[in-house]
Amino acid sequence: MELPRKRILIVDDEEDTRDACTQALKKENYEVVTCSNGFEALERFRTDAFDIVVADIKMPRMSGIELLRSLHKIDPQLAVIMITGYADVDTAVESMREGAVDYVPKPFTPDELRLVIKNALERQHLLQENRALKEALRRSVNAGEIIGESEPIQKVRQLIDKVAGTDSTVLILGETGTGKELVARQIHQKSSRGNSQLVVVNCAAIPADLLESELFGHEKGAFTGALRRKKGFFELADGGTLFLDEVGDMSVDLQSKLMRALQEREIQPVGSERKVYVDVRIVAATNRDLKDAIRRGTFREDLYYRLNVMPIVLPPLRERPGDISLLADYFLGKYNADLKKRVRGFTPGARALLESYPWPGNVRELENAVERAVILNEGEMITVDSFSQLSSEAAPASAAAGDGAKEVNRYPSLKKVEQDYILEVLQATRWNRKKASEILGISTVTLWRKIEERQKDIKE
Ligand SMILES: Nc1ncnc2c1ncn2[C@@H]1O[C@H](COP(=O)(O)OP(=O)(O)OP(=O)(O)O)[C@@H](O)[C@H]1O
Ligand SMILES: [Mg+2]
Numbered sequence: 001m002e003l004p005r006k007r008i009l010i011v012d013d014e015e016d017t018r019d020a021c022t023q024a025l026k027k028e029n030y031e032v033v034t035c036s037n038g039f040e041a042l043e044r045f046r047t048d049a050f051d052i053v054v055a056d057i058k059m060p061r062m063s064g065i066e067l068l069r070s071l072h073k074i075d076p077q078l079a080v081i082m083i084t085g086y087a088d089v090d091t092a093v094e095s096m097r098e099g100a101v102d103y104v105p106k107p108f109t110p111d112e113l114r115l116v117i118k119n120a121l122e123r124q125h126l127l128q129e130n131r132a133l134k135e136a137l138r139r140s141v142n143a144g145e146i147i148g149e150s151e152p153i154q155k156v157r158q159l160i161d162k163v164a165g166t167d168s169t170v171l172i173l174g175e176t177g178t179g180k181e182l183v184a185r186q187i188h189q190k191s192s193r194g195n196s197q198l199v200v201v202n203c204a205a206i207p208a209d210l211l212e213s214e215l216f217g218h219e220k221g222a223f224t225g226a227l228r229r230k231k232g233f234f235e236l237a238d239g240g241t242l243f244l245d246e247v248g249d250m251s252v253d254l255q256s257k258l259m260r261a262l263q264e265r266e267i268q269p270v271g272s273e274r275k276v277y278v279d280v281r282i283v284a285a286t287n288r289d290l291k292d293a294i295r296r297g298t299f300r301e302d303l304y305y306r307l308n309v310m311p312i313v314l315p316p317l318r319e320r321p322g323d324i325s326l327l328a329d330y331f332l333g334k335y336n337a338d339l340k341k342r343v344r345g346f347t348p349g350a351r352a353l354l355e356s357y358p359w360p361g362n363v364r365e366l367e368n369a370v371e372r373a374v375i376l377n378e379g380e381m382i383t384v385d386s387f388s389q390l391s392s393e394a395a396p397a398s399a400a401a402g403d404g405a406k407e408v409n410r411y412p413s414l415k416k417v418e419q420d421y422i423l424e425v426l427q428a429t430r431w432n433r434k435k436a437s438e439i440l441g442i443s444t445v446t447l448w449r450k451i452e453e454r455q456k457d458i459k460e
Contacts, residue, residue, distance in 0.1 A: 005031045008054065009041060009048075010033070011038065012034075012036070012056040013036055013060060014056070018036070021054065025114070028118075030117070038066060041067060051079070053081070054081045055067050057082050065095060068098055080101060081104065082095040083105075083108075086106055086107065146183070147327050148327065149322065150322050152320055153320060160190065163187060163312075164186075165192075168310045169262070169306065171308045172283065173314065176361060177317075179362075181245065183314065184285060188281075191241065193241050196239045196240030197237055198240055198241045201243065201245060202245045204245075211250070216268060216270060217230050218232075219269055219271040223271065234267045237278070242280045247286050247307065248288030255300045262282065282307070290304050291304075324355050328366060332374065332382070336374060339375060341374050342380075343374050343381070349448055353384050353451075357387075419454045422436075422447070433447055
C-alpha cells in the first residue's frame with residue numbers, strides 16, 4: 001500500500017535557500033511547496049494541508065517567530081522547524097521556547113535538513129499514535145457508569161455483579177435506549193474475560209443473507225465474492241464475549257444455526273466441512289417482546305430458553321422518574337467536560353420538565369436532550385427553553401401530577417388552585433406550552449415563570 005506523500009511548506013525570502021531545500025527534499029519523495037514570505041505562507045496554510053513547515057527566522061516584514069505564532073493559532077499541533085543564522089544560539093533557543101519542534105542553522109547540507117525533517121515526522125507520528133491509543137483506551141475501558149438509585153437499577157447493578165463471575169448466557173431486555181449495550185459492556189468488563197475481546201454484533205443491521213457468514217465465517221470460494229477464508233464473529237470472540245444485539249431480529253432459519261452453535265459450542269463456517277470449537281460467552285439483547293414473537297412463530301422457543309438463562313430487564317425511564325434528575329446531572333457533567341462548557345445546572349422549571357416528560361426514547365433521548373441543551377445554552381443555567389422540542393411532543397401519562405401533599409386545610413390557597421389548574425391544562429395539552437398558555441389566557445413566558453415558582457415552592 002502506498003502511503004500519502006508528506007507535504008512540506010518551505011518559507012524563506014531567499015530564492016537560493018528555497019531552491020536548495022526543494023532539491024534536498026524532493027529526493028526523499030516529499031511534496032514541497034515554497035513561499036517567499038510569512039503572509040503568503042499563512043494564506044497558503046489556511047487553504048492547504050501540510051505536515052511540516054520550515055521557516056527562516058530572519059525575514060523582512062513578518063519574522064519566522066511571528067509566523068510560527070500565527071500558524072499555531074490555526075493549528076496548535078503543527079510541527080514548525082526554524083532556519084536560524086549560523087551560530088545564532090539565542091534565536092534558536094527562543095524559537096524552541098515559542099514552540100518550534102527543531103531548528104537548522106544556516107548554512108546546512110541537504111543531509112542535515114533531511115535528518116531534522118525525518119526526526120520531526122517520526123515524533124509527530126508517535127504523538128498521533130499515542131493520541132489514537134489513548135482515545136481507543138478511553139472508549140474500550142470506560143463502559144461508563146450505570147447511573148441511578150431507583151430500586152430496579154440497584155437490582156440491575158447487583159445482577160451484573162452476580163453474572164459477571166459466571167460464564168452463563170445473559171439475556172438483556174428493555175425498550176430502546178434503556179442501557180442494554182451499557183449493561184452488556186459492564187458484564188464483559190467485570191467478568192474474567194474482561195481482558196479479551198468483546199465482539200458486538202447488531203443482528204438487525206446486517207442483511208439476513210450475510211449474517212450467517214459474518215457470525216460463523218466462511219471458506220474461500222464458499223460463495224461468489226468469498227475470495228479468501230474469513231473468520232466469523234464467533235471465532236473473533238474466542239476467549240471473550242459475543243454480544244448479540246437485537247437478537248430478536250434474526251431470521252428463524254439462522255436462529256436454528258445459532259441454537260446448534262450454542263448447544264454444541266462448535267461452529268461451522270459457511271462452505272466448510274469442518275467444525276471449529278469456540279470458547280465464547282454469550283450476552284444477547286433485544287427490545288422485542290420475545291414471548292409474543294414465539295406465539296407468532298418468528299422466534300424459536302428453544303432458543304429463547306437457551307438464551308434466557310440469566311435475564312436482566314431494564315425498566316423504561318418513565319417508570320423510574322427518580323433517576324431522571326441524577327442522569328441529567330451526570331450527562332450535564334459529561335457534556336460540560338466534552339464540550340468545554342461551564343453550565344452550572346438546571347433551573348427548577350427545567351428540572352420539572354425533565355422529570356415529567358415520558359421519555360419514549362429513554363436514557364438515550366435524555367442524554368441527547370441534555371447534550372443539545374449544553375451546546376445551545378449561553379447562560380449559567382439550562383432553562384425550559386432549551387427543551388422546547390420536548391415540551392411540544394411530550395405526553396406525560398400521570399407524571400408531574402404534583403407534589404401529592406395532602407391538604408390539611410379543607411380550602412387550598414388561591415395559588416395552589418392556580419398551580420393545580422395550570423398543571424391540569426398542561427397535561428391536557430400534552431405539555432404543549434403554546435396551546436396551554438392560550439387556554440389559560442397568559443403568555444408562554446408567564447406560564448413557565450409560574451411553573452418555576454411552583455417548583456421552588458415544592459422544594460421549600
Ligand atoms: N443507567 C445509565 N447510566 C448512565 N448512562 C446510561 C444509562 N442507561 C443508558 N445510558 C446511556 O444511554 C445511551 C443509550 O444506551 P444503550 O445504547 O446502552 O441503550 P440500548 O438499550 O442498547 O438501546 P437500543 O435498544 O436502542 O440499542 C448510552 O449512551 C448509554 O451510555
Ligand atoms: Mg443497543
